Amino acid sequence: MKALRLEATGKLALREVERPDPGVGELLVRVEACGICGTDRHLFLGEFPSKPPVTLGHEFCGIIERVGDGVSGFREGMRVTGDPNIACGQCPECQRGRVNLCHNLQATGIHRDGGFAEYVCIPQQKAFELPLALPPLHGAFCEPLACCIHGVDLAEIRTGSSVVVLGGGVIGLLVVQLARLAGATKVVLVTRSEEKRRVAERLGATANADPSVGDIVSRLTAHDGLLPGGADVVIECAGVAETIEQAPGLARRGGTVVILGVMPQGVKVAIEPFDLLFREIKLVSSFINPFTHRRAAELIASGTIQVEPLISRRIGFKEGVEAISNPARKGEIRALVVPGID
Amino acid sequence: MKALRLEATGKLALREVERPDPGVGELLVRVEACGICGTDRHLFLGEFPSKPPVTLGHEFCGIIERVGDGVSGFREGMRVTGDPNIACGQCPECQRGRVNLCHNLQATGIHRDGGFAEYVCIPQQKAFELPLALPPLHGAFCEPLACCIHGVDLAEIRTGSSVVVLGGGVIGLLVVQLARLAGATKVVLVTRSEEKRRVAERLGATANADPSVGDIVSRLTAHDGLLPGGADVVIECAGVAETIEQAPGLARRGGTVVILGVMPQGVKVAIEPFDLLFREIKLVSSFINPFTHRRAAELIASGTIQVEPLISRRIGFKEGVEAISNPARKGEIRALVVPGID
Amino acid sequence: MKALRLEATGKLALREVERPDPGVGELLVRVEACGICGTDRHLFLGEFPSKPPVTLGHEFCGIIERVGDGVSGFREGMRVTGDPNIACGQCPECQRGRVNLCHNLQATGIHRDGGFAEYVCIPQQKAFELPLALPPLHGAFCEPLACCIHGVDLAEIRTGSSVVVLGGGVIGLLVVQLARLAGATKVVLVTRSEEKRRVAERLGATANADPSVGDIVSRLTAHDGLLPGGADVVIECAGVAETIEQAPGLARRGGTVVILGVMPQGVKVAIEPFDLLFREIKLVSSFINPFTHRRAAELIASGTIQVEPLISRRIGFKEGVEAISNPARKGEIRALVVPGID
Amino acid sequence: MKALRLEATGKLALREVERPDPGVGELLVRVEACGICGTDRHLFLGEFPSKPPVTLGHEFCGIIERVGDGVSGFREGMRVTGDPNIACGQCPECQRGRVNLCHNLQATGIHRDGGFAEYVCIPQQKAFELPLALPPLHGAFCEPLACCIHGVDLAEIRTGSSVVVLGGGVIGLLVVQLARLAGATKVVLVTRSEEKRRVAERLGATANADPSVGDIVSRLTAHDGLLPGGADVVIECAGVAETIEQAPGLARRGGTVVILGVMPQGVKVAIEPFDLLFREIKLVSSFINPFTHRRAAELIASGTIQVEPLISRRIGFKEGVEAISNPARKGEIRALVVPGID
C-alpha cells in the first residue's frame, strides 16, 4: 500500500509498504482522509521528536477493513475515527487519571504508523464509530476537535460569558464554535486574515477583529470597545509570542486564559505578575485530548460542529509530501490527504 | 488618641487625633496589636495607592470598646479581628461573587483609618470574634492567614500531595502550615535565611532548601532530589522575579502554581509556554481574602495554626514610624505595633 | 398608591397605601410588571413564613422614579429589575460566600414590601439595569431566570451533554433554554400538558415526553429510547414526589440530578442508595439565586432567553388578588400583574 | 497451591489448584495477606454477582514471584499491592474518564482469581510497589483505603472543616484519618461499639458519639452540641438505612453528604427534599477507587495512615472459609487471611 514515510528529519517520501495486519484487539482501517496539521510539519523539521521510519498522520478516519482477534463492538464496514494518543496506563500520570500527560505516550502517526497511508492499524479502545452517512472527510476533524473540547472544558465557560479567541486557524475556528455551544453569548475572533474572519462569522463568532491594526488589547477592552473591561475567557489558538502576551490583558478581572497554541520549546514570553495577581487572572494550558475524543466524534457525527468550511484542499499522497514539507499556504485552514486522489 | 498617619507619600507621623465614634452598624475597637506588613511600606513609598491623610494598619485585633446603633451579635468587651477589605456589593465583580476583585474596594488602613492607632472603627460585617483567652497578639495574624487560606484553597491540595513553598516570610510560614493541614505529606520550604528554615521545620515543613546554593529547580526535581519530577503544588510567597520564574519548573506534570507574592506593577517575568503546555501546568494567582477571614479567625482561635514563632518584635507607636519607613530588618518575620508599649 | 397586601394568612387585599420614600442607597421604582409565582400562593396559604402585613411580589421590574441619598450609577428614568433576596453579610453562610443560605435573608415581597404595587423601594445593590427598548414585561422574568441559572450552573453541563427537564412550568421552560445555551445537544422536556410541550419545542427542546403514558423512566432510558442509558443531567422543575423519585433513574451512570422544584416541608420521598452508589449519581439541590441576577438581566436584555411565550396573562391588581388566592389556571405558565391594567 | 474457591452461591471451599502462570504484562504475586471484606460475604451469599468457580479475595498484597513477558518496572522480589478493578478502556464511561463506572469492569477476586490463595496473577498496570520494610500485612489495606480516598476527595474538605463519620468499621476508621489529613479540625465518629470509638480516638477523631443513645442528629447539631448547626461534611460508612437517613440532618446549610456505605439493592430510604433544597445539601455517592490506588499505596507506605489498629485477626485458609461464610465477629474491624498460618 501507499504511505507517506518520515525516514529521517527532513526526509519524507511516498513509499510502497506492506499493508499491516491488525493485531489482537486492533482494527485495520482503510483511510478515507487524514488532515495535515502543524505538528506534521514540526515532525518533518525535527522540531518535535518522533521515531522514524514511521508513517505520519494522526488526524484520520476511515472504514474498518478487518478486525483483529478479541475485537468486540466493531465490524468490517463500520466507519471510525481514531484517537492517536495511546497512554501506558502504568505511569504516575496515567494512574492519577491525567492520561494526556502519560510519560510513555505513544501516538499513531508519530511513534507508530499513522494515517497518511491507504490503511492504518489502531487499537479498538482508540476507535470511535461514525455514521456511514457522514461526508467521508468530516471524521478527520475529530482529533483537532477533541483537543479543542479539552481546552474549552478548562475554560469553564458559563451561560452568558464573553470569549476572545486568538488565531483563526482550524483550532481557532473550532474553538469559536465550541465557545458558542458552551453558552458564550459574545465570541470575538481575532485573526489577521480577512477571509478567516469571514468564515468565523458564518460559524458563529459574534464579532471579529484584525490584530494588525493598532493595539488590539486596548481597542477591545476600552470603555467603548467590543468587550469593555475584557472577556470572561480568552483562548489562545495562534501559538505565537504576541498572542500569548496579549491574552491576559484581554481577560477581565477574575477571567481565565487558556493556551492551546504551541510555541517552540525553549522560547520565553513575558507576563506581568502584578497584573495577573491584582486581577486574579487564571492561566491554564490545554494539552491534547484526555477523555474527549468520543465527544468530538459525537459532535461531528451530529453536525453540531461544522467542519465543511474548514476544508481548504483535498490532495493526494504525492501532493501530500510537498504540503507537509512546506508551510501551510496563505489563507489555508486545513488540507486533507485523501487516498484515491491523484 | 495616638495614630500613625500617612500624610503624604513618604510622610508618616505619630499624631494625636480624635477617637472616632462608631457609626451605624460599626464597632469601636481598642487595638491590641497591629502587624506591619510589606504593604504598609509600599503605601509609605507611594508604590500602592492610598488616600492620605489616613491611619495605616490593616492587620489588627482588639477589644470592642463601644458598639454603634444597629449592631447585633457583638458586645463591649468582646475580642475581635477585623477584615480590612470592604467590597461595594454593587459592581460586576461583587455581583458575581468575586468580592476580592471589587472595583470599589475600600480597605481599613488604606482608604479608611486603620489599626496603627489606639482605636479603630470597623463595620460589624467585617468583625469576627476571638476568644478572650487567646494571647492578645495572635489575632493580628488573622488577616495574612486569611490571604493564605485563599491561596491554599486555589492550590487544591489533596491528601498525600507534595508542596514547595517559595519564600519564608510570614506568608510562606503560614502557607507551610496550611499546606500540611490540607493534607500535603511533603512540604519543602525554600528560603535563603537559615533561621527561617529552622522555624519552618518547627511549624511542620518536612524539608527545607536554600535557594542560594546552586540551581534549586534541578536540585529539587532531580531523580535523587527531594521531589523527583517536581511537586504537585508550588506556592510562591516571596514576590520576586526569581521565584516566580522558578515556580513552574518546580511543579510536576499536571501540577499547579499559586502566586501569592506581589511583584511591583509593570515588572515582567519570563515564562516558557511550551513547558507550561506540554506539562499542563496551571498558573493561578491569589489576591487577598475572599470569604476566608472567618476561617482564619477559627484556625487562630483554636491554635491549629501557630503564630507565636512568627512574632519577631513588639514595638510602640514611635518605633512603628521607623519600622514602616524602612525595609524589614534582616531575619525579621513579623513586627507588631502594640499600643501601650513605649 | 395601590398595593396587594398580605394582612394575615389567607387574607390578601388590594389597599391604598402611602408611596414609600427611598432610603439611603435605595431606589424608588415604578413597577411595570410583577410575576405571580407559586411562592406567592404558598405565602398566602401560610405554607411559607412571611411578615404580614406586607406587600407581596418578588418578580418585578420597572422604571426608577427617584433615587435616595448615596445612590450612584442609577438615575431617574432607568429601567431596572430587582433581586429580592437581601443577605445579611454577617452570618457564617454570608461570610463563606453562600449568600443564598443566609441565616437572616430578607426578601422584598416576603419580609419587606414588594412588587405587587405601583411603586417599590429596593437597595441599589439589588438593582440591575435593563434597556428601555426591552418590552416592559420581560424584566419580570429575571428573578426566576436567576434561580434557573444557579441550578444549571450546578448541573455542570458540558458541550454535547444530554439533559432531561422534568416539569414544563416557567422554571422548566427557562431551564430548557439554559440547558441548550449551556451546550446540551439533547434536551428532553417531560411534562403532562401537550400545550407546554409545544412551547418547549419552540424554545429549543430537542424532544418531549408525556409522563402520564406508561413508565417514563424505562421508556426514555431503554435501548431504543430517546436517551439510552439515561441523561448526563436531569433537572427536576416540577416539585412533586413523582418527579423527584424518577429523577435518579433518568440519569446515566455518573450523571447529575439537580432539584429545583420545591416539595412541601416535612414530606419525604424514597431513593435507592444502592443505585445512587453503584452508578455514582450526584444529587444536588438549587436554592434561589446566589450571584446570578446580573447574568439573568443580561440574558433577558439581549433576548438570548425568550420569555414572551411564557406570558399567559396580563392582569390588573384586582384580578391579582384572585389569581394569587387560587391555584394557577390549567395550562397557565406565568400570569403578570401589570399596574395600569383595569 | 491453596486457594479459597467460591464454587457456587453458598459454596466456598479450600482447594488445591494449579499455580497460575503470569501472562503477557502480568505479575505472579506470592500473597502475604488478603483482607476479608463485607463484599466477600455478599459474594458468598450470592447478593453480589460473581463468576464461580473463582478464587475470592480483592484486598491483597505480596511479593512478586515471577514477571510475565513485556513487564517493565517490576522485578521478582518486589512487594506490591494490587488494585483489583480492571476497566475495559472502551466503554463510554472509560472513555469519559469515569473508569470506576466501566460497563465491563473485571475485578480480581470477583471475576478473576483473587488473593485468598498462595499466589495471584495481576496486570502490571494494577500493581503498585510497596517498601519491603513495611510490615507485610499493611499492604492489604491499600484497596479499602483507595476507596476511602475517593470518597474523601468527593467530600471536598477544606482546612478547618468539621466532619461527621457514620460507622466505625475499617472504612469509617480510615475515613476518620483521611478527614483529619484533609484538614478537618473537628472529626466526630459515630458508631455503636465503645471499642471502635476508642480506636477512633487513637486515630485522630476529635470526638465520638454513640448513636444508640437518644436522637443523634439533634444531639450533635443542637446549640450546645458538638457541632452546632451541623457539620460541613458527613461521610456515611455504615451502609444501613438509619445512617443514610440521618446523614443530611447532620450536615450544616450548604454541607455535603458522601455515601460510602453499601445498602442492599432495591432497598429504599426516605429523604426530605424540602430540607435538602432550602439548606442546599449536596448528596454524593462514592464507588470504589478511580485513580486513587497509587495514593493509597503511598499513604500506607509512609505510615501516614495507620492500619495496625485495624487488624483484628490473622487467620489461615481453613479458618478463612468459616470467617467468610459467617458475619464478622462482634467488634471485629478487619480479619486477614495470611498464607502460612495454620
Ligand SMILES: NC(=O)c1ccc[n+]([C@@H]2O[C@H](COP(=O)([O-])OP(=O)(O)OC[C@H]3O[C@@H](n4cnc5c(N)ncnc54)[C@H](OP(=O)(O)O)[C@@H]3O)[C@@H](O)[C@H]2O)c1
Ligand atoms: N494544545 C493542543 O492540544 C493543540 C492541538 C492542536 C493544535 N495545537 C496548536 O494550536 C495552534 C493553532 O493550530 P492551527 O492548526 O489552527 O494552526 P494555524 O492554522 O497555524 O492557526 C494559527 C492562526 O493564528 C493566526 N495568527 C498568527 N499570528 C497571529 C496574531 N498575532 N494574532 C492573531 N492571530 C494570529 C494565523 O491566522 P492569520 O493569518 O489569520 O492571523 C494562523 O492561521 C498551533 O500552535 C498548534 O500547534 C494545539
Ligand SMILES: NC(=O)c1ccc[n+]([C@@H]2O[C@H](COP(=O)([O-])OP(=O)(O)OC[C@H]3O[C@@H](n4cnc5c(N)ncnc54)[C@H](OP(=O)(O)O)[C@@H]3O)[C@@H](O)[C@H]2O)c1
Ligand atoms: N496575595 C496576597 O493576598 C498577599 C497577601 C499578603 C502578602 N502578600 C505578598 O506575599 C509576599 C510575602 O509576604 P511576606 O509578608 O511573607 O513578606 P517577606 O517577609 O518579605 O517574605 C518574603 C520572603 O521571601 C524570601 N525570599 C526572597 N528572595 C527569595 C528567593 N530568591 N528565593 C526564596 N526566598 C526568597 C525572603 O526570605 P529569605 O531572606 O529567607 O530568602 C523573604 O523573607 C509579599 O510579596 C507580599 O506582598 C500577598
Ligand SMILES: NC(=O)c1ccc[n+]([C@@H]2O[C@H](COP(=O)([O-])OP(=O)(O)OC[C@H]3O[C@@H](n4cnc5c(N)ncnc54)[C@H](OP(=O)(O)O)[C@@H]3O)[C@@H](O)[C@H]2O)c1
Ligand atoms: N429552587 C428555586 O430556587 C426555585 C425558584 C423558583 C421556583 N421553584 C420551584 O420550581 C418548581 C417549578 O416552578 P414553576 O413556577 O415552573 O411551577 P409550575 O408552573 O407549577 O410548574 C411545574 C410544572 O410541573 C409539571 N408537572 C407536575 N407534575 C408532573 C409530573 N408528574 N411529571 C412531569 N411534570 C409534572 C406541571 O405541568 P404539567 O401540567 O404540564 O405536567 C407544572 O406546570 C416549583 O416547585 C417552584 O416552587 C424553585
Ligand SMILES: NC(=O)c1ccc[n+]([C@@H]2O[C@H](COP(=O)([O-])OP(=O)(O)OC[C@H]3O[C@@H](n4cnc5c(N)ncnc54)[C@H](OP(=O)(O)O)[C@@H]3O)[C@@H](O)[C@H]2O)c1
Ligand atoms: N463505596 C465503596 O467503594 C466501598 C468500599 C468498601 C466498603 N464499602 C462499604 O462501606 C461500608 C463499611 O464497610 P466496613 O468494611 O467498614 O464495614 P463494617 O465493618 O460493617 O462497618 C460498618 C460499621 O457501621 C457501624 N454501624 C452499624 N449501624 C450503625 C448505626 N446505626 N450508626 C452508626 N454506626 C453503625 C457498625 O459498627 P458499630 O457496631 O460500632 O455500630 C459497623 O462496624 C459497607 O457498607 C461496605 O460495603 C464501600
Ligand SMILES: [Zn+2]
Ligand atoms: Zn502513562
Ligand SMILES: [Zn+2]
Ligand atoms: Zn464591588
Ligand SMILES: [Zn+2]
Ligand atoms: Zn447572612
Ligand SMILES: [Zn+2]
Ligand atoms: Zn469500561
